[in-house]
Amino acid sequence: MTDPKERGVLSQVAERGIATERILEALRAVDRRLFVPAELEAAAYEDVTLTLPGGVVMPRLFVTATWLEALAPEAGDRILLVGADSGYLLTVLARLGAEVYAVTGDDGYARLAESVIEASGGTRVHVRVGAPEEGWPDAAPFDKILVTHEFRAMPESLIAQLREGGRALMPIGPDWSHIYLERVEKNGDGSFRTEYLGARNLIAHPRFLPRIEPETTPESDIIAAVAAEARPFDGIDGFDIDAFLDRVGDARVVLLGEASHGTSEFYRMRAAITRALVERKGFSIVGFEADWPDMERVNAYVTGASEVPPAIPFRRFPRWMWRNGEFLEFVEWARARNAERAKSVSLYGLDLYGMENAVAHVLDFLERRDPALAAMAREHYSCISPYLREPADYGKLVLSERIESCEREITEMLLELLREREMLNHTDAYFHAVRNASAIVDAERYYKVMYYGSADSWNLRDMHMFGALQSLLAFHGGHAKAVVWAHNSHVGNAVATEMFARGEINIGHLAREAFGPRAYAVGFGTHTGTVAAADDWGGPMRVKTVRPSLPGSYERLCHETGISAFTLPLREGLASEGLRAALSEPKLERAIGVIYRPDTERQSHYFQSALPSQFDELIWFDETKAVEALDAEAGLPALEPAHPFATVDE
Template sequence: MSDSSSHHGAVFAVREAARPLTGASADYDYLLDRIGDARFVLLGEASHGTHEFYSERARITRRLIGEKGFTAVAVEADWPDAYRVNRYVRGAGDDDSALAAVGDFHRFPTWMWRNAAVLEFIEWLYDHNGGVVKAGFYGLDLYSLHASIRAVVDYLDKIDPEAAGRARRRYACFDHSGEDTQAYGYAASLGLDRSCENEVIAQLVDLRRRAVEYARRDGLVAEDEYFQAEQNARLAKNAEEYYRSMFRSRVSSWNLRDLHMVETLAELVGHLDRTTGRPSKVVVWAHNSHLGDARATEMGERGEWNVGQLVRERCGDDAVNIGFTTYTGTVTAASDWDGPTERKRVRPALPGSYEALFHEAGSPRFLIDLRDGGDATEALREPRLERAIGVIYRPDTERRSHYFHARLAEQFDAVIHIDQTRAVEPLDRDSGWEEQGEVPETYPAGV
């Protein structure tokens, strides 16, 4: 079969298999049926700055919580920042609004979790939790070294001042690099300054040695508080190793980060199972590059693993992972790390990519089930380019910066394509963001 006829066959197969998404309440009936009794649903995104990816994940998640008993949303965010949101939505925090609850998300890129779509979902979750069953909101990532250190010390100050003193002395090892975690990693990895590895391990061991004593002081409340402190101490240990690994190789640091996220997910599930007395179900929100099975990508070929692969290996059919794609539109992103928040035009997808194939299929929004074994599944098993936009978008180097080869039908169990998308609306936007695109349709009141 010629390349041309193969391409036209793939377009036809996608067109036939596509299930249109119209915005109706029944849009995801088929998907929820396919999810069945799975305990883990991984919902991706092709960029960190696309409104529709956030809003559609929220639509699916609301149904999973309301109809299938999911009790946790675990996101690609730092544990202490997300835990403040968790306390709010579960009615246990000091914040009086969703806007206040996202106040700790001040590290670049702030728009990932301080945006209008996330705020709306947090408000919904708070209202939903007015009932008996409460669903939580948790972070999986490990960038928050110093915030996690402060959280451990604050916890110990309240429960064991002597232990808090020991923790301060151990964590003082980081004082010579201040809050600059990359400077610490550079100096420690090259032997220019001493590593704090022994100190963070000792602190985690010390905390765990007193786990039973701390967690039983005041029932479930004390157990929850101990759990969040332990996760912060574990995060500090893993973050210390991660920042040293950044100067060894990309593969090493990537693998450490995704392994940490999977370990955090496992710790969260174990904690929820123990405290609720029943098997917990968790929705995960993260980038496609974390949630699509790495074994079906060129990153996997060079030795990287990711959350999607590890969860599949550990959980099998108990996990369902769903990717998102788009052809064109706008996106919230920066041009450089820690740069200004911009609203950028997303170039039409490159010929030969999955996104271009989906665009040619002609439907503005659709879902494709990649487990059904039909013609579309076979067509989408062929290697093609796939686009990934993170917090940085560089259209001038589009092919090199944002595309990789993948086998989509092996990477995901289902994919949602939205042909034209718009930039997610940051809560902290300035005149530069406003000037770089169309006037947004919505914006949270009072911000």
């Protein structure tokens, strides 16, 4: 095993509770890349679920390991596998010394599985086509039965094929978002003992569960229902902001999403809504999916602060996400607003990237107040300083045990700042210093786990962003209200998407749990147009054509209404029961981040969701265009030297 990502994911599987060495050894021995098409090989050891050609689902590695641990296969076991995956699970079971009988309802898939297993060296594996619930009676009884086909309860016809003392395992649940494991053991007297092993989700008992309806409504009826309740508008200036503010009501947190990180209409609409919330509803905090130290420099500009942080903001990938004409226009509005009414609005970054700028800001703050403490900070941060420009390299080196983790040193610096709060005064500058130090601590942890591509790194990041939001609300006082700009995948309630089935949470879920109905989440969507995005992480920005949305997606339903722009209230009491029920039948939803890969769009950019439980409202633009990036090549606007966007790089 030479691939560091492969090593990292398998190490993480062990760290997360998979203790049987035989299972870990089998997972190490069978290469997952052999079981996916060439275009998905790079994702084989990501901690994600893969949908293969023909709709076959390959569970993420940790889920597969969890199943095997609960099933406890032994050498010589005869195992019935119902609903085969790519052939990977069959081969792993065979590697564990079992004789495997796999039943699938797809003849084409059965042939594919047999050829893949043969090519990978699998033996003692049998595949047949048949109804999954029938199993393989002629080969019964079985020592173990593993069911991966979707059933709502363990079929009795399968249980009957279990030998006395045997064990059956099946992931079941009311919907794809709330799966738990049911393990059935057959006693010597023929009776059964059933055990529920629990969901694999981070939040065990969320207060707000999604509404999931069976898929029974004809698509034409859903389109008609959306068209009937959609509220069209002609251009952003034609959006009925009065009605929107009425729907927001007494919300303390308004979360404004986006379906990409590079669409002009999303930025301009969020800016228009935020202006109204500040001017007419008294919102004073705007938090962005941006680095804290970078947005600190912007906030100093818009508030006229006397102390200006030293670092240049938004100089790392993806620059265009905040260095664009649309956001610049909003920044200038915020500065003008504060000139009229002091501290009317403040802008903050909630994210944990940007360690280099965060360290620079902490040191700058301490140099101004306590040079001795600044010297201590330099000593604490010296451990990680060589990697501040490329923190992902730090994570790789720690993972490979080539260097020691710096977690203790940087955590001690945060604690030292907190201990000295009286001496340093709890001012705006001190608050920023503490938040920067906190971002450094969480970023160090993030870069150690992000290389696995797991739910752990996602959750760490979103919990950090939500913690930053809570700190801002507390710092500004009990009546403070905040707007959040972040991607749909961060602000929509994760419980209503397949993210939750992967063990992922997000800001939207945490806000709903913390603020209940006083959190109002708005999603955004588009059918086609252009978008600013890169081909790969760290690559150059390109203006790319957005493919027309896929049939069966929420985006295609909205497109089929024929309305070019509309908003659609979804919250209970704001939308009809019929519309909410129809849209609660799970559909695909598109998410484009800073990377857009049209050639693998279904795999890379779509996920399942139940829209009315994910968002309180959806704002739709049928055709959109890319943001106007600000860079030297395109020509920078005339800005004063002190402007945070005046310099692209040092």
